[in-house]
Amino acid sequence: KAGVTQTPRYLIKTRGQQVTLSCSPISGHRSVSWYQQTPGQGLQFLFEYFSETQRNKGNFPGRFSGRQFSNSRSEMNVSTLELGDSALYLCASSLAGPNSPLHFGNGTRLTVT
Amino acid sequence: EDKVVQSPLSLVVHEGDTVTLNCSYEVTNFRSLLWYKQEKKAPTFLFMLTSSGIEKKSGRLSSILDKKELFSILNITATQTGDSAIYLCAVGVNYGGATNKLIFGTGTLLAVQP
Numbered sequence: 284k285a286g287v288t289q290t291p292r293y294l295i296k297t298r299g300q301q302v303t304l305s306c307s308p309i310s311g312h313r314s315v316s317w318y319q320q321t322p323g324q325g326l327q328f329l330f331e332y333f334s335e336t337q338r339n340k341g342n343f344p345g346r347f348s349g350r351q352f353s354n355s356r357s358e359m360n361v362s363t364l365e366l367g368d369s370a371l372y373l374c375a376s377s378l379a380g381p382n383s384p385l386h387f388g389n390g391t392r393l394t395v396t
Numbered sequence: 397e398d399k400v401v402q403s404p405l406s407l408v409v410h411e412g413d414t415v416t417l418n419c420s421y422e423v424t425n426f427r428s429l430l431w432y433k434q435e436k437k438a439p440t441f442l443f444m445l446t447s448s449g450i451e452k453k454s455g456r457l458s459s460i461l462d463k464k465e466l467f468s469i470l471n472i473t474a475t476q477t478g479d480s481a482i483y484l485c486a487v488g489v490n491y492g493g494a495t496n497k498l499i500f501g502t503g504t505l506l507a508v509q510p
Contacts, residue, residue, distance in 0.1 A: 287438075314496055326439075326484065326500040339495040373438070377496055382428055382488070384444045385498060389437035 285310065287388035289374050295394045301362040304391045308355050308376030314338075315357040316385060317349060320371040329372075332357055333379065364395045398423040402485050402501035410509050413475050417504045419485030420467040428488040429461050429468050430498065435481045442470070442483075475508045482506075 288307040296302050308315050317329040328341040332351035349359040355376070361368055371392050375385035403418045419429070428446045432439035443452045445461035445468060452459050456475075461468045472479055482505050486498040 316496060316498075318498075318500075325502040326486075326498075328497050328499070331495055331497060339491060339497050341497075371437070382444070382446060383496065384430055384441045385496065386441060387432075387438045 287374055287376050287386055289372075289388035289391050291391060292389065293392045293394075295396065296364050297396050298364055298366060300364050301360060302364060302393060303358055303360050304372055304374075304393075306357045306359075306374030306376075306388060308357070308374075309386055311378070312376035312386070313355050313379050314377045314383070315351055315355060316375045316377075317357070317359050318373045318375065319343075320373055320390070321369075326373065329359065361393075366395050369393060369395045398487070398489060398499045400485055400487050400499050400501040402483075402504050404504060405502070406505040406507070408507045408509060409475055411476060413508075414471065414473045415475060415506065417470040417472075417483050417485075417506070418467065419469070419501055421485075421487045421499075422466065423487050423489050423499060425490040426463070426487060427490045430486045430488065431459055431468075431470050432484040432486065433481045434484055434503070439484055472506075475506075477508050477510055480506060480508045 314333045316331040318326045331339045351357045371390045373390045375387045377383040400421045431442040443459045448463040459470045482503040484503045485501040
């Protein structure tokens, strides 16, 4: 069974630009979550989607947004990039139940210059 | 504010040693506690614990949860260099729906020397 796939693996952008990251969940998983990982803050929850609906959102500014498609694939978008947005962005998928463990992809390493 | 604290922050041991990693938490609406291992990129799932006192075991790794004292430990026996990684503890919280949000600790960096 294929794992969670994230593209691209690496991105370099400049301040003010926007970026879109993509995530394909494990087949059969309908819940997709996004996390930001930085050395100082660790993994922080961005948002969770289920059946194309956002179920929960973390404490990030409105520049961070996401969506989920009918095939459960998800994208997240960051607009007006800032230097502090440089991080590893991890996508995770899980089965529908609340006690289903998250399975993570390899992440997208975003560098903002 | 929900909080997950891991200790120690880092640990250096020799192959064959036994290590114990700690995770304490203060959250409202606790649902589950999970352990992950992160080597290069993707955190890989190790255990999920929901009930106190029931040990979960996988090979040389084991974990137990104490919901009264609000902590969990992850034990690794007979460590190998391949165990070198960051070990992440995360707590699943219930925000009134079926949401699957995790609160992560900052991790314990384990280095196993040959």
